[in-house]
Amino acid sequence: MGFIVFIDRKGTLKGLLCSVAFLVLLFPLPVLAVGVPPVVRVEALDSSGTVRLKKAQVALVQSFIKLTQDHTLGEIQADPKLRFLYSNLAVRLGQQYAKLKRPDLELLYVQAAVDNDPKFFAWHTFLGSAFFMRRRYLEAQQSLETAKELISKAPGNQPRKLIYQINILQTLGHSLAELKRYKEAETSYLQAIKVMGTGDHTAGQSLGHLYGYMALLYYKWGHETEGRTYLNKAMAFKGDRGGNRIYQGSLLATLGVWSSSVQKNQEAVGYFEQALVLFESEGPNSTPYQRWVEVQINLSELYRRLGKTNKRRAALQGVVNICKQETYQGEERHCRRAKKELR
Numbered sequence: 477m478g479f480i481v482f483i484d485r486k487g488t489l490k491g492l493l494c495s496v497a498f499l500v501l502l503f504p505l506p507v508l509a510v511g512v513p514p515v516v517r518v519e520a521l522d523s524s525g526t527v528r529l530k531k532a533q534v535a536l537v538q539s540f541i542k543l544t545q546d547h548t549l550g551e552i553q554a555d556p557k558l559r560f561l562y563s564n565l566a567v568r569l570g571q572q573y574a575k576l577k578r579p580d581l582e583l584l585y586v587q588a589a590v591d592n593d594p595k596f597f598a599w600h601t602f603l604g605s606a607f608f609m610r611r612r613y614l615e616a617q618q619s620l621e622t623a624k625e626l627i628s629k630a631p632g633n634q635p636r637k638l639i640y641q642i643n644i645l646q647t648l649g650h651s652l653a654e655l656k657r658y659k660e661a662e663t664s665y666l667q668a669i670k671v672m673g674t675g676d677h678t679a680g681q682s683l684g685h686l687y688g689y690m691a692l693l694y695y696k697w698g699h700e701t702e703g704r705t706y707l708n709k710a711m712a713f714k715g716d717r718g719g720n721r722i723y724q725g726s727l728l729a730t731l732g733v734w735s736s737s738v739q740k741n742q743e744a745v746g747y748f749e750q751a752l753v754l755f756e757s758e759g760p761n762s763t764p765y766q767r768w769v770e771v772q773i774n775l776s777e778l779y780r781r782l783g784k785t786n787k788r789r790a791a792l793q794g795v796v797n798i799c800k801q802e803t804y805q806g807e808e809r810h811c812r813r814a815k816k817e818l819r
Contacts, residue, residue, distance in 0.1 A: 536572065540565045553592060560596070563589035567602045579610050590619075597626035601644050608647055613654040620648040641671050649689060658697040665690050684713030684720070688727045695734050707731065722767070725754035729771050736774070741781050748775045769795050769810050776817070792818050 543552065543562065552558040570585030586606050589599040604619035623644045630637060645668035652661035669686050687710035694703035711724055732747035751771050772791045779788035792814040799811035 536565065536569055540569060559593050563593045563596065563599050566592065567599065570602070570606065574606070574609070579606075582606055583610070595626065597623045597630060597644070598640065600626065601640060601647075604644070604651070605647055608651055611654075613651045616651040617648060617655065620644055620651060624648065638671060642668050645671065646686065646689065649693070653693050653696065658693060661693055662690075662697075665693065682713065684710050685723065687713060688723070691727070692730060692734070695731065721754045721757060725751040725771075726767060728754070729767070729774070732771075732774060732778075736778060741778050745775065745778050745782070748778065769798050772798075773810050773813065776814070789818065 543558070543565075547555075547558060552562050566585045566589035570582040570589070573579075573581035573585065583603075583606055586599070586603045590603050593599055600619050600623035604616045604623060607613070607616035607619060623640075627637065627641055627644060645664050649661045649664035649668065652658075652664060665686060669683065669690075672683055672686060687706045691703050691706035691710055694700070694706060697703075707727070710727055713720075728747045728751040732744040732751065735741075735744035735747060748771050752768070752775075755768050755771070772795045776788050776791040776795070779785075779791060795810060795814035796818065799808075799814070
């Protein structure tokens with residue numbers, strides 16, 4: 477999960493200021509056999525052309541289809557266990573198609589999970605997250621509002637429910653922020669912080685992350701004093717289970733993008749340079765090269781604006797050097813851009 481976005485020569489923001497990891501990575505569900513909507517069946521079995529399924533994915537599809545061969549959809553929906561199984565695997569398959577860069581099939585499967593079992597908050601949560609990742613923020617907000625209402629009526633207060641509550645409120649906050657409904661986003665983030673309390677719910681989301689989201693929200697909203705307050709809280713937070721410096725570096729890099737977008741170029745340079753220090757302090761094997769390259773690309777653009785030719789060339793050369801590493805799996809366009817601008 478990261479914050480990195482880009483700036484172009486016009487200072488335009490490129491990408492998302494906030495991103496959210498797929499919830500399946502945080503809350504893996506058991507692999508269970510469930511049914512498949514007939515409309516998806518042919519596409520799901522296609523292992524050639526634009527849809528290529530790995531062995532594990534084929535097994536997932538086969539178990540999905542088997543249930544609908546053994547039971548009618550009416551039987552599935554009438555049996556609570558079968559109904560859950562159907563929606564569970566529909567979500568898992570949708571997320572497999574997301575990895576295959578087929579958002580149409582991703583949304584089709586996750587929507588099928590919701591349609592099959594519309595009263596369970598988890599399916600609406602997954603659908604809201606899928607919409608958010610596709611930048612369909614209004615639909616994300618609507619799905620997450622439904623999830624929020626449903627989970628408020630769910631019995632118990634077990635850790636798993638708390639994890640979902642935090643993620644619903646957090647992603648809802650992201651969606652509202654993207655819709656520029658900043659006051660509502662603030663309320664959603666503060667509710668997430670309240671649910672989180674002072675503990676670390678091991679969901680990949682800590683109070684430190686939530687403080688970071690609050691900082692970004694306030695900066696985008698134009699409330700810089702509040703933004704700095706939460707930035708300091710995020711940078712000082714020690715409750716993460718690991719990767720704290722990488723997270724903090726990503727947060728600083730995103731603030732660098734924000735600063736550059738409002739022409740605060742020197743301030744942006746400071747954020748990016750601090751981010752690099754944090755990334756490099758973790759060592760080359762612990763920091764994803766992708767993030768390091770993105771920061772250097774952004775820095776090179778800022779150095780160009782400020783007329784710092786030598787620093788700009790050093791940043792671009794750093795990108796080229798990283799791109800030569802066998803372990804680099806980032807976007808080649810950054811490598812091509814750096815090589816071109818060094819000529």
